Amino acid sequence: xxxxxxxxxxxxxxxxxxxxxxxxxxxxxxxxxxxxxxxxxxxxxxxxxxxxxxxxxxxxxxxxxxxxxxxxxxxxxxxxxxxxxxxxxxxxxxxxxxxxxxxxxxxxxxxxxxxxxxxxxxxxxxxxxxxxxxxxxxxxxxxxxxxxxxxxxxxxxxxxxxxxxxxxxxxxxxxxxxxxxxxxxxxxxxxxxxxxxxxxxxxxxxxxxxxxxxxxxxxxxxxxxxxxxxxxxxxxxxxxxxxxxxxxxxxxxxxxxxxxxxxxxxx
Amino acid sequence: xxxxxxxxxxxxxxxxxxxxxxxxxxxxxxxxxxxxxxxxxxxxxxxxxxxxxxxxxxxxxxxxxxxxxxxxxxxxxxxxxxxxxxxxxxxxxxxxxxxxxxxxxxxxxxxxxxxxxxxxxxxxxxxxxxxxxxxxxxxxxxxxxxxxxxxxxxxxxxxxxxxxxxxxxxxxxxxxxxxxxxxxxxxxxxxxxxxxxxxxxxxxxxxxxxxxxxxxxxxxxxxxxxxxxxxxxxxxxxxxxxxxxxxxxxxxxxxxxxxxxxxxxxxxxxxxxxxxxxxxxxxxxxxxxxxxxxxxxxxxxxxxxxxxxxxxxxxxxxxxxxxxxx
Numbered sequence: 001x002x003x004x005x006x007x008x009x010x011x012x013x014x015x016x017x018x019x020x021x022x023x024x025x026x027x028x029x030x031x032x033x034x035x036x037x038x039x040x041x042x043x044x045x046x047x048x049x050x051x052x053x054x055x056x057x058x059x060x061x062x063x064x065x066x067x068x069x070x071x072x073x074x075x076x077x078x079x080x081x082x083x084x085x086x087x088x089x090x091x092x093x094x095x096x097x098x099x100x101x102x103x104x105x106x107x108x109x110x111x112x113x114x115x116x117x118x119x120x121x122x123x124x125x126x127x128x129x130x131x132x133x134x135x136x137x138x139x140x141x142x143x144x145x146x147x148x149x150x151x152x153x154x155x156x157x158x159x160x161x162x163x164x165x166x167x168x169x170x171x172x173x174x175x176x177x178x179x180x181x182x183x184x185x186x187x188x189x190x191x192x193x194x195x196x197x198x199x200x201x202x203x204x205x206x207x208x209x210x211x212x213x214x215x216x217x218x219x220x221x222x223x224x225x226x227x228x229x230x231x232x233x234x235x236x237x238x239x240x241x242x243x244x245x246x247x248x249x250x251x252x253x254x255x256x257x258x259x260x261x262x263x264x265x266x267x
Numbered sequence: 268x269x270x271x272x273x274x275x276x277x278x279x280x281x282x283x284x285x286x287x288x289x290x291x292x293x294x295x296x297x298x299x300x301x302x303x304x305x306x307x308x309x310x311x312x313x314x315x316x317x318x319x320x321x322x323x324x325x326x327x328x329x330x331x332x333x334x335x336x337x338x339x340x341x342x343x344x345x346x347x348x349x350x351x352x353x354x355x356x357x358x359x360x361x362x363x364x365x366x367x368x369x370x371x372x373x374x375x376x377x378x379x380x381x382x383x384x385x386x387x388x389x390x391x392x393x394x395x396x397x398x399x400x401x402x403x404x405x406x407x408x409x410x411x412x413x414x415x416x417x418x419x420x421x422x423x424x425x426x427x428x429x430x431x432x433x434x435x436x437x438x439x440x441x442x443x444x445x446x447x448x449x450x451x452x453x454x455x456x457x458x459x460x461x462x463x464x465x466x467x468x469x470x471x472x473x474x475x476x477x478x479x480x481x482x483x484x485x486x487x488x489x490x491x492x493x494x495x496x497x498x499x500x501x502x503x504x505x506x507x508x509x510x511x512x513x514x515x516x517x518x519x520x521x522x523x524x525x526x527x528x529x530x531x532x533x534x535x536x537x538x539x540x541x542x543x544x545x546x547x548x549x550x551x552x553x554x555x556x557x558x559x560x561x562x563x564x565x566x567x568x569x570x571x572x573x574x575x576x577x578x579x580x581x582x583x584x585x586x587x588x589x590x591x592x593x
Contacts, residue, residue, distance in 0.1 A: 097378060132374075248586060262534070
């Protein structure tokens with residue numbers, strides 16, 4: 001049996017030039033885009049699994065506009081075996097819950113016999129880290145987040161290194177399972193075979209109908225959260241400018257303020 | 268109408284996480300007319316260990332989900348039982364700390380209940396319709412977004428250090444044991460085995476020091492950055508660094524201040540050679556007073572600090588050091 005891995009990738013804007021739509025979501029069309037850096041880490045881990053198993057297939061999947069085909073082509077060139085783009089107007093404006101639903105519908109209809117799902121820890125344009133956990137729940141499978149490396153894998157289970165601020169763990173998990181990795185910007189060495197194959201491999205584009213998605217659960221309609229307001233925060237204090245040539249006087253002034261602050265008791 | 272707010276109380280190694288207390292303190296202060304409940308999960312031993320502390324959090328009621336299967340935190344088991352409690356008591360608002368565990372636990376609960384979730388909030392308010400307005404930094408701290416949710420409970424995770432710990436009035440806390448159904452949990456736990464755990468040594472909490480002295484790119488070299496440590500020691504203060512200084516390897520990530528680092532709450536924050544990009548300022552909004560020393564008069568921080576001193580940071584630090592060691 002072929003061991004099947006799905007890697008979910010997101011195309012993210014590679015620019016400081018942020019434009020917002022009338023719905024207060026990011027205007028993605030027309031922006032310079034890259035694969036989310038954590039998702040490249042996910043591709044790397046999938047390749048590590050494939051290296052240890054004889055018969056393994058990596059499927060790269062993305063949800064987004066047609067433009068995201070470019071990122072999937074790139075994923076193919078990095079060594080993924082096939083690619084799917086989940087693209088439908090009815091997916092636009094999906095929050096993490098609606099996104100997890102769409103991704104779970106893809107799995108249920110096209111890759112039901114998967115062994116592993118590997119995701120990046122979070123997308124750098126949203127920084128929420130919610131989609132992997134949300135997806136694992138939708139599929140009712142166990143998950144490990146904050147994964148830094150693969151230790152071992154066979155068809156039934158795999159062993160991973162997990163690292164958080166407070167602990168390091170080695171965890172053995174039964175398949176099917178979901179892994180999300182904090183590896184950022186892995187360096188994937190180009191290999192000529194993948195590159196050539198990428199040029200001749202089509203990205204399969206799937207609509208809401210193709211994955212039998214209930215469109216009341218996708219896009220704006222299916223997203224419970226909404227951006228009410230997006231703004232540049234006002235961080236403003238009544239600044240007092242102290243222009244003083246003499247460094248000694250500056251030092252005295254700072255030391256006075258320190259003394260005053262330390263003596264003040266507050267709540 | 269009073270709203271019901273439920274706060275997840277995270278405890279690790281028999282210590283309640285500070286962020287859980289910060290959330291309770293914020294809610295108690297700013298959510299008028301809200302009844303505040305807590306929920307904690309664990310086995311008998313781990314619950315017993317924190318029970319005295321639980322009763323001192325100023326909560327009306329703490330729901331305890333206690334079972335031997337919950338002895339170790341696991342995202343599958345914990346999300347399952349907490350979701351059961353939520354379905355049972357129907358809070359209007361549910362809040363959790365955005366710790367490593369919280370960031371994986373919260374979305375799993377939200378997905379199970381099919382409700383919205385807003386991550387890593389730095390501000391929470393209740394509007395007149397008793398809706399949660401959850402504000403969070405996005406795009407690496409370049410933008411702030413206020414998020415609302417159509418589903419109940421309105422659910423958010425909160426960034427550590429975003430809220431101040433305030434004195435809250437003590438009250439009698441009722442402890443209620445919630446009987447969760449663990450039939451599904453047992454099967455889930457069979458698929459997941461922790462082979463080995465190494466706890467990392469936790470650095471002492473320096474983010475609440477009275478005085479913090481921080482250095483940035485304006486210090487120009489790693490050698491100069493070392494002066495920050497000496498100055499901090501002489502002032503009985505704590506050292507900190509900007510993201511740029513950390514990325515250059517001048518300082519460890521553990522002392523980074525800003526959106527991707529720590530939020531700090533000192534009485535006084537002195538920024539030496541820090542330009543004050545938005546992502547940095549997000550981490551020091553709770554500082555009572557900010558002094559900025561920067562040679563560049565046009566650096567953003569010179570308009571956002573309380574006291575702006577246009578001067579060479581290294582020169583000022585060196586003079587301070589020689590004065591203090593006299």
